[in-house]
Amino acid sequence: MSSTSHAExxxxxxxxxxxxxxxxxxxxxxWLFLAQEVMFFGGLFCVxxxxxxxxxxxxxxxxxxxxxxxxxxxxxxLLCSSFTMALGVYFAQTGDNRRLFQALVATLALGLLFIxxxxxxxYLPKYREGVFPGANWxxxxxxxxxxxxxxxxxxxxxxxxxxxxxxGMHALHxxxxxxxxxxxxxxxxxxxxxPQRYMAVENFGLYWHFVDIVWVFLFPMFYLVx
Amino acid sequence: MATVVTDPNAAPAVHYLNWRKTVASWLFxxxxxxxxxxxxxxxxxxxxxxGLLAAAFRLELLTPEGDLMxxxxxxxxxxxxxxxxxxxxxxxxxxxxxxxxxxxxxIGAKDVAFxxxxxxxWYVYMIGGTLGVLVLVTGGVDTGWTFYSxxxxxxxxxxxxxxxxxxxxxGFSSILTGLNFLVTIHTMRAPGLTWFRLPLFIWAHYxxxxxxxxxxxxxxxxxxxxxxxxxxxxxxFDPALGGDPILFQHLFWFYSHPAVYIMILPGMxxxxxxxxxxxxxxxxxxxxxxxxxxxxxxxxxxxxxHHMFVSGQAMYSSLVFSVLTMLVAVPSAIKIxxxxxxxYRGNIVWTAxxxxxxxxxxxxxxxxxxxxxxxxxxxxIHLHDTYFVVAHFHYVMVGGAVMAYLxxxxxxxxxxxxxxxxHLLGKLSxxxxxxxxxxxxxxxxxLGMQGMPRRYHSxxxxxxxxxxFSTSGAMILGIGFLLPVLYFTWSLVFGRxxxxxxxxxxxxxxxxxxxxxxxxxxDHDPVVTEEAYAYTGREQxxx
Ligand SMILES: [Cu+2]
Numbered sequence: 001m002s003s004t005s006h007a008e009x010x011x012x013x014x015x016x017x018x019x020x021x022x023x024x025x026x027x028x029x030x031w032l033f034l035a036q037e038v039m040f041f042g043g044l045f046c047v048x049x050x051x052x053x054x055x056x057x058x059x060x061x062x063x064x065x066x067x068x069x070x071x072x073x074x075x076x077x078l079l080c081s082s083f084t085m086a087l088g089v090y091f092a093q094t095g096d097n098r099r100l101f102q103a104l105v106a107t108l109a110l111g112l113l114f115i116x117x118x119x120x121x122x123y124l125p126k127y128r129e130g131v132f133p134g135a136n137w138x139x140x141x142x143x144x145x146x147x148x149x150x151x152x153x154x155x156x157x158x159x160x161x162x163x164x165x166x167x168g169m170h171a172l173h174x175x176x177x178x179x180x181x182x183x184x185x186x187x188x189x190x191x192x193x194x195p196q197r198y199m200a201v202e203n204f205g206l207y208w209h210f211v212d213i214v215w216v217f218l219f220p221m222f223y224l225v226x
Numbered sequence: 227m228a229t230v231v232t233d234p235n236a237a238p239a240v241h242y243l244n245w246r247k248t249v250a251s252w253l254f255x256x257x258x259x260x261x262x263x264x265x266x267x268x269x270x271x272x273x274x275x276x277g278l279l280a281a282a283f284r285l286e287l288l289t290p291e292g293d294l295m296x297x298x299x300x301x302x303x304x305x306x307x308x309x310x311x312x313x314x315x316x317x318x319x320x321x322x323x324x325x326x327x328x329x330x331x332x333i334g335a336k337d338v339a340f341x342x343x344x345x346x347x348w349y350v351y352m353i354g355g356t357l358g359v360l361v362l363v364t365g366g367v368d369t370g371w372t373f374y375s376x377x378x379x380x381x382x383x384x385x386x387x388x389x390x391x392x393x394x395x396x397g398f399s400s401i402l403t404g405l406n407f408l409v410t411i412h413t414m415r416a417p418g419l420t421w422f423r424l425p426l427f428i429w430a431h432y433x434x435x436x437x438x439x440x441x442x443x444x445x446x447x448x449x450x451x452x453x454x455x456x457x458x459x460x461x462x463f464d465p466a467l468g469g470d471p472i473l474f475q476h477l478f479w480f481y482s483h484p485a486v487y488i489m490i491l492p493g494m495x496x497x498x499x500x501x502x503x504x505x506x507x508x509x510x511x512x513x514x515x516x517x518x519x520x521x522x523x524x525x526x527x528x529x530x531x532h533h534m535f536v537s538g539q540a541m542y543s544s545l546v547f548s549v550l551t552m553l554v555a556v557p558s559a560i561k562i563x564x565x566x567x568x569x570y571r572g573n574i575v576w577t578a579x580x581x582x583x584x585x586x587x588x589x590x591x592x593x594x595x596x597x598x599x600x601x602x603x604x605x606x607i608h609l610h611d612t613y614f615v616v617a618h619f620h621y622v623m624v625g626g627a628v629m630a631y632l633x634x635x636x637x638x639x640x641x642x643x644x645x646x647x648x649h650l651l652g653k654l655s656x657x658x659x660x661x662x663x664x665x666x667x668x669x670x671x672x673l674g675m676q677g678m679p680r681r682y683h684s685x686x687x688x689x690x691x692x693x694x695f696s697t698s699g700a701m702i703l704g705i706g707f708l709l710p711v712l713y714f715t716w717s718l719v720f721g722r723x724x725x726x727x728x729x730x731x732x733x734x735x736x737x738x739x740x741x742x743x744x745x746x747x748x749d750h751d752p753v754v755t756e757e758a759y760a761y762t763g764r765e766q767x768x769x
Contacts, residue, residue, distance in 0.1 A: 015336035015414075017751075025339040025413040032405045032439055040443035043477055047451070047462070050473050134458035154461065154468030161460050165451070 011197050023199050030203040034210050037173075041214055044169070048162050048221060055155025062159035063225035065131070065139075065147055070121045071223040074114050075215065081110035082212045085205050092201035095194035100201065101185055107208070108181045111174050118171060123164075133157045133164070163222055170218060173211045180204055237644045237723050241742040256341035257745060262327035263642075264348050268355065269315050269323065270711075275362075276310035277707065279303050283683075284666075284700040287693050292683045300683035301368035302384065306361070308371030309389060313396050314355055316627055317485065320492035321438075322351070322403055324634045325431050327642060329407055331735035331743060332425050334416025334752040339409040347402040354396030361389045370681065372478060375463035375471045379455045390453040397446045400488070404438025407431050416734070418754035425733055425758045426515050430495025433519035437484045437491075437526065445481030448474060475537055479530035487526045489623060490590075491519055493630025494561055497583050500633050501565050502759045503731040504580035505572025509759045511564035518557035525554040535606045544603050551601030558594050562587065573763050577729070578652030582633035585660040589625025593618060596671065611681075614674025617667045625663055632659070632710065639714065640728045641735060644742040645721030651713045659706035665699025732760055 016022040052059050088103035130138040131147070137157060139147035150156050184201060187193065193201060242259045252260055283303045286294040295303070326344065330337050338344050361367055367389040369378040378386050411432050415424070451462045452474070461467020463474040494515075502509045509515065531539055531547030539547075565587060574580070596618040599605045609615060636656075640646055669692040678689050685693070727736040735743075738752045 013341075014746075015338075015341065021413055025409050028412055029340060029405060029409045032408055036401055036405065036439050036443050039440050040447055043444040043447035043480075046477070047447075047473065050470060054470070055468070133460040137460075157460055158462070158468055161454075161458070161462060165454060 019196060026199045026203055030206050034206065037210060041166075041169070044162070044166050045217070045221075048166070051155070051158045051162065052225075055153070055158060058150055058153055058155030058159050059225050061147060061150045062156055062163070063222060065144055066163075066223050067121070068223050070117060071219055074117050075219050077110050077114045077117070078212050078215050081107045081114070082209055084110065085208045089198070089202050089205040092188075092193040092198035093195060097188045097191045097193055100193060101188040104181050104185050104188060108178060108185075111178060111181075115171060115174065118167070126160075131160060133161045166218055167222070170211065170214050173214070177204075177208055177211060180207075237742070238740045238744060240744065241644065241740065242745045243644075243742050245745045254345070256337070256345055258326050258330050258338050258341065258344060259642075259743060259747075261344050261348055262323050265318060265322040265326060265351070268348075268352065269318055272310050272314040272355065272358075273707075276307050276315060277704065279307040279310070281700060281704055283307070284697045286683055287685070288690075288697050290685050290687045290690055295683060297683050298368065301370075301681070302366035304681060305368050305370050306366055309361075309367070309393065310358065311623075312371055312485070312489075313393050314351075314358055316489040316623060317396075317400055318351060318403070319489070319627065319631050320496060320634060321407070321431060321434060321488075322348075322399075324496065324631075324638060325407060325434075325492060326403075328638065328735055329410055329428065329431060330414065331739055331747055332428055332733060333411065333414055333419055334734050334738070334748065334754065335410065335414035336746050336748075338406050339414055340406050343402055343406055347399040347406070350402065351396055351399035354392050354394075354399060357388055357392035357395060361385050361392060364388065372482070373449060373452055373474075374478075375452065375455075375469065375474045376465060378452055379462070379464045379469075380466065387453050387456045390449045390456075394446050394449050394453070397442045397449075400438050401442045404435035404442075407435040408439065411435075416752050416754055422513065422516070423754055423757045424516075425495075426498035426509065426512070426519075427492075427495035429516040430491045430498070430519045433523035434488055434491040436520075436523045437488050441481045441484040441488075441527070444477055445485075448477035448481075472534070472538055475534050476530070479533045480527075483530040483533065484523075484526045486619075486622065487522055489627040490630075491522060493586065493627045493634075494519065496630045496634035496637070497565060497586055499731075499733070500579045500583040500637050501568050502761065503637070503729050504575050504577055504583070505569050506575070506761050506763045507568050507572035507759075508761055509564070510567030510570070511560075512758070514560050515564050518560045521557040522554065525550065525557070529554050529601075532601050532606070535603050536610050548601055548603050552598065555594060555598055555601075558590075562591055562594075576653070577636075578647075578649060578656055579633045579637035581653050581656035582629050582636060582659075585656060585663075586626060586629040586633060589621050589629060589660075589663065593621030593623075593625050596621065608677075609674055611679055612674035613670040613678045613680055616680050617670035617674060620667045620670075625667070629659070629663075632656075635710070635714075637729070638735075639717070640724030641739075641741050641743070643718060643721070644724050644740075645717045646724050646728060647710075647717035647721055648713045651709060655706050655709040655713075658702060658709065662699050662702030662704070662706045666696050666703050667699070669693070669695040669699070732758065 012019050012022050016025070084103050084106040088100050088107060091097075091100035091103055126132060126144070129144050130136060130140050131144050147156060181204070184204060187200070242257055246255075252264065255261060255264075283295070283300055286292065286300060286303075292300065326338070329335075364385050367382070367384045367386055369382050369384070369386060369389075373386070373390065373393075378390075411424075411428055454460070455462045455464065455469075461469040463469040463471050465471055498509060498515055529547055529551045531543055532551045535544050535548075596614070600609055600615060600618060632655075636647075636652055673689055673692050673696075676689065678685055724741045726740050728741075729736070734748075734752050734754070738748055
């Protein structure tokens with residue numbers, strides 16, 4: 001168990017006995033972190049469920065004002081990024097650092113595209129036309145004028161409070177992911193990864209897929225209420 | 227190489243305390259033992275801040291009228307007392323100090339699984355703590371530690387946002403510590419250390435960590451929503467704006483009831499170690515104590531509604547929560563039964579940690595038992611939000627968790643510092659704390675049954691006598707808590723060298739590591755060949 005080969009010494013931290021133990025610890029740690037994330041978003045999903053049951057009409061009106069097309073494009077973009085990430089994990093395992101780097105660039109680009117679409121076609125126009133809860137609340141304009149009828153019922157603001165908080169939390173998780181991806185790119189450039197050493201990429205892949213799955217739930221919950 | 231015969235009782239020349247001496251070597255240390263010391267210092271500061279606040283409002287309660295402080299001030303004092311004691315002292319106390327120090331030593335590892343994450347969680351805690359101090363100096367907060375809406379979202383004029391952020395941030399420190407411990411216990415055990423050879427301290431921390439990882443994120447999001455509500459001025463939980471205040475209570479107690487077990491379970495782990503060693507006896511019913519920890523963690527997730535019997539929760543929900551609350555008392559009772567079984571026919575030694583542990587047994591039994599009064603829907607309607615509740619949870623949190631923390635600190639102090647403290651003073655402080663504690667909180671049971679409501683700065687005149695008892699008790703309790711600070715500090719300089727195993731205790735931390743331990747814990751990687759608590763009843767103590 002403690003017969004660490006010379007090559008292993010380079011990346012097995014001093015407090016571990018073997019690469020195997022280090023790998024096991026990293027994987028378990030990542031899954032526990034994701035369990036924590038599930039509970040975090042789970043709290044929000046619970047709030048969502050309660051208020052949707054209390055305000056069915058507002059939820060219909062709110063959902064009708066979102067563009068299924070824009071949301072659908074973004075869902076596709078995000079699923080593609082999951083695919084490129086999965087490729088990245090494969091290239092890390094096979095030690096192809098050049099292709100890993102490319103896969104990470106693609107994943108980062110798709111992630112940025114998602115955020116750009118979200119800002120340009122959703123957050124900003126909504127904010128400009130008064131679809132933002134709080135002091136400036138008051139939907140108007142040709143996109144959101146029809147919301148004015150139900151706007152004062154409270155439930156609609158609740159819908160958008162949750163819309164901004166939940167998609168915002170999701171976006172925040174993506175932005176944190178961007179930072180980690182840049183670190184992994186630098187490491188890939190230095191030919192760090194290989195069959196013995198790919199856990200960082202694999203664990204980040206788990207994180208990235210988790211973030212995607214959250215969106216896969218958010219999309220029907222906000223865009224497809226009929 | 228010549229063999230050097232060393233005296234096992236001599237302190238090693240190089241140990242984790244002295245091998246590096248700069249301030250940076252402490253602030254950026256990845257050593258779990260040094261991080262434990264960082265936590266020890268920081269939570270002690272918060273403990274005395276919280277204690278001073280309590281002393282101040284106990285003084286106010288000497289008289290029925292508000293003379294020392296008015297309602298506003300009083301509200302802020304008890305709120306900050308609660309926030310500081312729960313989020314900044316009790317939650318981190320045993321896990322972050324004793325758990326951090328001992329888990330790797332007890333399982334024969336060089337460190338926790340993620341040393342950098344461990345240091346990071348101390349920094350996260352300190353950021354949360356700094357926010358907490360900012361709340362304190364910018365006028366405090368007056369919502370009670372529970373942040374109930376709509377008081378917290380709409381009516382409070384104090385710094386609710388900052389206080390919410392402080393609790394939010396500190397929560398992540400707790401999550402990361404729990405995650406680290408779970409992975410450490412799963413993957414870092416020494417060869418031969420099977421699950422059923424683990425010290426029960428480890429089992430207790432394992433169960434605690436499950437709660438920390440799974441429950442804390444839920445309160446984080448609930449508190450985060452309160453903060454959003456304050457900033458945006460939207461109604462997430464405020465009924466006037468379409469929100470549901472009961473939903474907040476559900477989310478809050480989904481964490482905050484299990485949080486009680488975050489505070490008490492590690493204490494139960496400490497008690498198992500202290501009692502087995504000081505009764506010189508094998509622990510009675512090892513698997514029962516081990517699995518009851520896990521059972522408490524699981525069932526503890528299902529009882530939160532007992533805080534909401536009078537909040538407008540459906541009657542049938544209350545019924546179910548009431549039954550489940552009765553159920554969660556069973557594993558705690560199993561533990562007490564087994565500890566008493568361990569004492570039976572043991573060769574009991576009355577050391578300071580043992581006195582603290584005995585205090586724990588009695589006080590925790592009262593605290594747990596009175597919890598059943600509150601878990602029954604009928605009696606709870608009478609006792610809800612009275613001093614009976616205050617007395618109940620202080621019996622659990624102070625009589626249980628703080629007593630256990632002090633028992634643990636007295637038990638492992640020789641290991642942590644390599645020095646012995648004045649034993650007579652140690653026993654004296656245990657007795658003073660026990661007397662002071664009962665004098666403070668027992669009268670509150672009576673006050674509660676007479677209907678005195680909690681959280682008011684003034685009260686009816688007929689309640690004054692019992693309040694005087696309570697305040698006097700609090701002063702005695704304060705002395706009991708100050709005493710260890712004095713003799714512990716004294717021991718750092720003048721204390722006798724402890725030697726590796728002054729109690730003649732079992733366990734890797736005593737038998738295989740020096741006092742204080744070396745920077746990497748063990749000279750040779752330990753191999754475990756026997757079960758925990760293999761006491762034969764005849765070991766000699768050198769204290
Ligand atoms: Cu409870």
